[in-house]
Amino acid sequence: MASHFVTSADIPADGERLHNATASKVKMIAGGVCALLTLVSLVLLFVAPESVRAPFAYSWLFAFFFFFTLTIGGIFWTLLHNVSNSGWGTAVRRVMENLGSIYPFMFLFAIPLLCPAVQQYLYEWMTTHREGLSQENVGLFDGALLGFYGSDSLKHWFEEHHHALLYNKAWYMNLFAWYVRVVFYFVAMTLVIRGLRKLSVAQDTDPNPGTKRLFQARFHSTYTFILFAITITFAAFDLLMGLDFKWFSTMWGVYLFAGSALNSMAVIIITVTLLQHAGYMKKVVTPEHFHIKGKLLLAFTIFWAYIAFSQFFLIWYANITEETSYFLIRNTGGWNTANIFLVFGHFVVPFVILLQAWLKKSPKLLSLMAVYTLVMHVVDHYLIVIPERSVSLMNILPEQFGHVTTAVPGAFWGDLLAFAAIGSGFVFFFLRALGSNNLYPNRDPRLLESANVSN
Amino acid sequence: MSTTRKRVYGYLAEFKSASALYKAAEKVRDAGFRKWDCHSPYPIHGLDGAMGIKRSILPWFVFFGGATGLATGFFLAFITQVKIYPTVVQAKPANIFTVPAFFPPMFELTILFSGFTVLFGLLALMKLPRLNHPLFASRQFHRATDDAFFIAIEARDPKFSPDGTRSLLEEIGGSNIELIEEED
Numbered sequence: 001m002a003s004h005f006v007t008s009a010d011i012p013a014d015g016e017r018l019h020n021a022t023a024s025k026v027k028m029i030a031g032g033v034c035a036l037l038t039l040v041s042l043v044l045l046f047v048a049p050e051s052v053r054a055p056f057a058y059s060w061l062f063a064f065f066f067f068f069t070l071t072i073g074g075i076f077w078t079l080l081h082n083v084s085n086s087g088w089g090t091a092v093r094r095v096m097e098n099l100g101s102i103y104p105f106m107f108l109f110a111i112p113l114l115c116p117a118v119q120q121y122l123y124e125w126m127t128t129h130r131e132g133l134s135q136e137n138v139g140l141f142d143g144a145l146l147g148f149y150g151s152d153s154l155k156h157w158f159e160e161h162h163h164a165l166l167y168n169k170a171w172y173m174n175l176f177a178w179y180v181r182v183v184f185y186f187v188a189m190t191l192v193i194r195g196l197r198k199l200s201v202a203q204d205t206d207p208n209p210g211t212k213r214l215f216q217a218r219f220h221s222t223y224t225f226i227l228f229a230i231t232i233t234f235a236a237f238d239l240l241m242g243l244d245f246k247w248f249s250t251m252w253g254v255y256l257f258a259g260s261a262l263n264s265m266a267v268i269i270i271t272v273t274l275l276q277h278a279g280y281m282k283k284v285v286t287p288e289h290f291h292i293k294g295k296l297l298l299a300f301t302i303f304w305a306y307i308a309f310s311q312f313f314l315i316w317y318a319n320i321t322e323e324t325s326y327f328l329i330r331n332t333g334g335w336n337t338a339n340i341f342l343v344f345g346h347f348v349v350p351f352v353i354l355l356q357a358w359l360k361k362s363p364k365l366l367s368l369m370a371v372y373t374l375v376m377h378v379v380d381h382y383l384i385v386i387p388e389r390s391v392s393l394m395n396i397l398p399e400q401f402g403h404v405t406t407a408v409p410g411a412f413w414g415d416l417l418a419f420a421a422i423g424s425g426f427v428f429f430f431l432r433a434l435g436s437n438n439l440y441p442n443r444d445p446r447l448l449e450s451a452n453v454s455n
Numbered sequence: 456m457s458t459t460r461k462r463v464y465g466y467l468a469e470f471k472s473a474s475a476l477y478k479a480a481e482k483v484r485d486a487g488f489r490k491w492d493c494h495s496p497y498p499i500h501g502l503d504g505a506m507g508i509k510r511s512i513l514p515w516f517v518f519f520g521g522a523t524g525l526a527t528g529f530f531l532a533f534i535t536q537v538k539i540y541p542t543v544v545q546a547k548p549a550n551i552f553t554v555p556a557f558f559p560p561m562f563e564l565t566i567l568f569s570g571f572t573v574l575f576g577l578l579a580l581m582k583l584p585r586l587n588h589p590l591f592a593s594r595q596f597h598r599a600t601d602d603a604f605f606i607a608i609e610a611r612d613p614k615f616s617p618d619g620t621r622s623l624l625e626e627i628g629g630s631n632i633e634l635i636e637e638e639d
Binding site for chain 2: 309316
């Protein structure tokens with residue numbers, strides 16, 4: 001319980017802005033490190049010898065999708081806040097919006113994944129498609145529906161060369177549709193988060209702030225929530241499930257979503273704790289907010305476990321060859337240890353710790369748990385992308401990778417490099433967004449309700 | 456004239472509003488009383504803090520109730536499906552690695568045992584069900600479920616005194632102060 005009731009006299013009329021020497025220093029360093037490491041990464045992705053290029057493509061995908069889930073999670077929390085008419089979260093809404101506003105910049109890091117030179121190591125189905133398309137009389141556009149769903153002549157080529165699965169999946173898995181979808185993921189969610197953030201920021205300086213923008217944000221968050229669900233689901237299908245075109249799981253989209261919502265909440269918790277530590281948001285964010293955010297962290301820890309186990313359970317039970325390949329690869333050698341570690345590290349331990357209410361009310365302890373959760377998210381995403389690397393490269397480049405077993409030796413350093421490159425970019429764009437406007441919506445009609453929340 | 460013996464239960468005082476009740480509760484808390492309670496027609500946020508109530512022990516009961524359910528689910532499945540009568544389905548192992556198949560009953564029994572612990576633990580901690588309560592002797596007390604806010608201080612509290620407690624309740628804004636007696 002707050003010591004006294006927060007009134008509008010406690011809220012600065014022009015809000016609080018981030019003017020912090022440490023923050024701007026970190027931003028500068030992160031920006032510089034990102035530029036440098038991205039340059040090195042581009043060399044490793046396109047110029048380096050094939051024995052480096054091929055494993056590094058996986059490193060880049062792993063790092064990209066890890067931070068992609070964090071930023072799209074920021075959009076999720078913004079949308080959920082608006083659409084659920086939430087009062088408690090108004091004080092921390094701007095942090096959610098700022099986290100989501102990194103999303104458009106993630107496209108910069110996605111560009112390498114759009115290049116055939118990188119795709120050839122990641123997505124075998126694309127290589128086969130390109131081989132088919134390079135034949136005579138095979139055109140990308142000469143099929144039904146203006147060729148959008150694959151061309152007839154390409155399908156004939158698949159038939160002749162016994163690519164039955166690719167033939168059947170061509171209506172979804174074809175290059176044209178893949179590019180259209182990936183561009184859609186970025187354009188749609190960019191428009192959504194930009195629009196919502198603009199609406200929110202405009203309120204900060206409005207001399208007559210009313211409820212109009214609040215209701216507008218709520219209305220526009222409804223149908224765009226559907227776009228969000230489509231984006232996270234199919235981005236997970238196209239970028240991660242496509243690593244092995246034979247494999248499929250209908251839980252895949254929601255599995256990635258569970259990790260995304262969980263860990264972006266972890267980022268929000270850490271951000272608010274650091275901002276309060278630096279002397280900001282003291283009036284509007286109380287232990288009650290941390291309690292609520294901690295509860296959401298606990299809820300999504302359970303949700304992640306529920307989804308992850310359901311996916312494993314159905315595949316394990318049904319025992320169908322196409323489906324089990326995913327877990328067979330990840331239950332071989334050291335990956336098995338990591339997977340069992342994930343069961344305890346990602347679920348059992350944080351579940352038991354986060355059950356305690358007093359801990360969730362302590363910003364410091366909750367932030368420690370949030371950092372721990374993020375570390376587990378790294379392990380989770382490492383296990384999603386990296387085990388596929390040695391299996392695929394053995395088949396694609398048998399002369400160079402025929403000898404590898406469960407892991408490509410030395411490729412780990414590439415994973416670290418890619419993670420640091422995109423991670424420093426994430427920090428840079430996040431701090432840039434945090435500094436570009438007020439830290440909380442100081443003229444929102446629900447701000448006092450949020451500041452005095454009790455649960 | 457009645458010949459039944461009566462015992463003093465305590466004082467009942469009415470307060471005008473939820474905020475008056477809240478402020479009065481803080482003063483009763485600060486005066487050091489332990490055996491007392493607030494009665495309001497609806498829940499008041501933060502009143503537990505104003506009354507100085509410690510966190511309930513119930514969550515711990517529930518945690519161990521749930522853990523018991525988890526263990527019950529595991530051993531129920533493990534002993535019957537692996538130890539006593541090994542059931543081989545689709546050539547899957549009948550040993551500790553069958554544990555994913557046991558997760559659904561383990562999950563369900565965790566929920567069930569937790570739920571039972573919540574219900575029966577709560578009833579036990581509140582000493583419910585009971586047939587009567589001394590406060591029901593008051594003629595004004597039924598308004599506690601309608602439009603009135605009350606504080607009741609029990610006589611078995613060591614700080615209780617017939618005059619001191621009455622004047623305290625008057626001081627903090629209580630009206631319609633009533634001495635409640637229960638039949639022995």
